[in-house]
Amino acid sequence: xxxxxxxxxxxxxxxxxxxxxxxxxxxxxxxxxxxxxxxxxxxxxxxxxxxxxxxxxxxxxxxxxxxxxxxxxxxxxxxxxxxxxxxxxxxxxxxxxxxxxxxxxxxxxxxxxxxxxxxxxxxxxxxxxxxxxxxxxxxxxxxxxxxxxxxxxxxxxxxxxxxxxxxxxxxxxxxxxxxxxxxxxxxxxxxxxxxxxxxxxxxxxxxxxxxxxxxxxxxxxxxxxxxxxxxxxxxxxxxxxxxxxxxxxxxxxxxxxxxxxxxxxxxxxxxxxxxxxxxxxxxxxxxxxxxxxxxxxxxxxxxxxxxxxxxxxxxxxxxxxxxxx
Numbered sequence: 001x002x003x004x005x006x007x008x009x010x011x012x013x014x015x016x017x018x019x020x021x022x023x024x025x026x027x028x029x030x031x032x033x034x035x036x037x038x039x040x041x042x043x044x045x046x047x048x049x050x051x052x053x054x055x056x057x058x059x060x061x062x063x064x065x066x067x068x069x070x071x072x073x074x075x076x077x078x079x080x081x082x083x084x085x086x087x088x089x090x091x092x093x094x095x096x097x098x099x100x101x102x103x104x105x106x107x108x109x110x111x112x113x114x115x116x117x118x119x120x121x122x123x124x125x126x127x128x129x130x131x132x133x134x135x136x137x138x139x140x141x142x143x144x145x146x147x148x149x150x151x152x153x154x155x156x157x158x159x160x161x162x163x164x165x166x167x168x169x170x171x172x173x174x175x176x177x178x179x180x181x182x183x184x185x186x187x188x189x190x191x192x193x194x195x196x197x198x199x200x201x202x203x204x205x206x207x208x209x210x211x212x213x214x215x216x217x218x219x220x221x222x223x224x225x226x227x228x229x230x231x232x233x234x235x236x237x238x239x240x241x242x243x244x245x246x247x248x249x250x251x252x253x254x255x256x257x258x259x260x261x262x263x264x265x266x267x268x269x270x271x272x273x274x275x276x277x278x279x280x281x282x283x284x285x286x287x288x289x290x291x292x293x294x295x296x297x298x299x300x301x302x303x304x305x306x307x308x309x310x311x312x313x314x315x316x317x318x319x320x321x322x323x324x325x
Contacts, residue, residue, distance in 0.1 A: 243308075253280055285306075
């Protein structure tokens with residue numbers, strides 16, 4: 001545990017610095033621009049340089065599709081229907097709870113922590129697991145939840161259906177093919193696979209940008225805790241639902257993933273096994289809060305679970321890592 005904590009402690013310190021900085025209004029106002037820089041520039045550069053300096057995995061086990069793509073969606077569906085049918089008074093919270101309990105911060109937290117703990121050889125597995133995990137929620141949740149308001153007339157409904165299909169198509173193309181993370185992953189794989197020479201000027205520039213990814217990503221997550229905590233303090237939430245979301249994301253989902261991954265650990269190999277499990281231990285994704293804010297009646301539950309899982313992960317991630325890996 002102490003070895004894992006020694007590796008992860010500086011990351012949580014930076015997260016803490018971001019949280020403290022978030023008390024200043026100028027930092028909270030700059031958070032959207034900071035997030036855009038991290039997601040569109042710094043993190044893709046980090047992924048590219050990590051892949052470009054690593055050995056490509058010998059195989060891409062089919063079990064990764066099961067664990068990184070199908071399992072999160074299935075777990076989310078189980079949480080949704082269990083909440084909907086077992087707690088009728090909280091049915092309106094079934095969707096945001098299912099999202100919060102299964103959508104992990106596999107980008108800002110997951111990729112840097114996986115590479116820090118497993119080495120640069122885990123860069124490609126981490127990038128692929130990140131891509132698959134995000135596809136489940138960044139595409140699936142908007143499709144399933146749809147727009148908050150729906151037209152009432154028949155003609156309007158037909159136009160709405162056509163609009164929805166068009167929106168789904170744009171979502172799929174945007175999330176899969178136009179994502180900076182996807183593009184950087186593919187570029188890195190191509191450069192390594194075909195031994196393509198890259199100018200030292202370009203390489204050095206990308207390395208400088210990639211060096212900003214981890215601290216800025218963690219810093220921005222720290223800032224994001226403030227609106228989450230504000231929602232929690234508002235008193236508009238059921239504490240039981242909040243605690244359920246935290247427990248499901250930080251404990252139950254990692255253990256379910258571990259149980260299934262353990263069956264395939266020999267077939268997957270230690271690199272893929274470790275990456276899939278580490279990604280499952282991550283706290284709730286900040287993107288989940290953004291999705292809930294856009295598609296749910298209220299994002300208060302997602303915000304509270306985001307804050308709780310992130311703070312609790314300071315303990316749960318080192319403990320789970322030290323026990324399993």
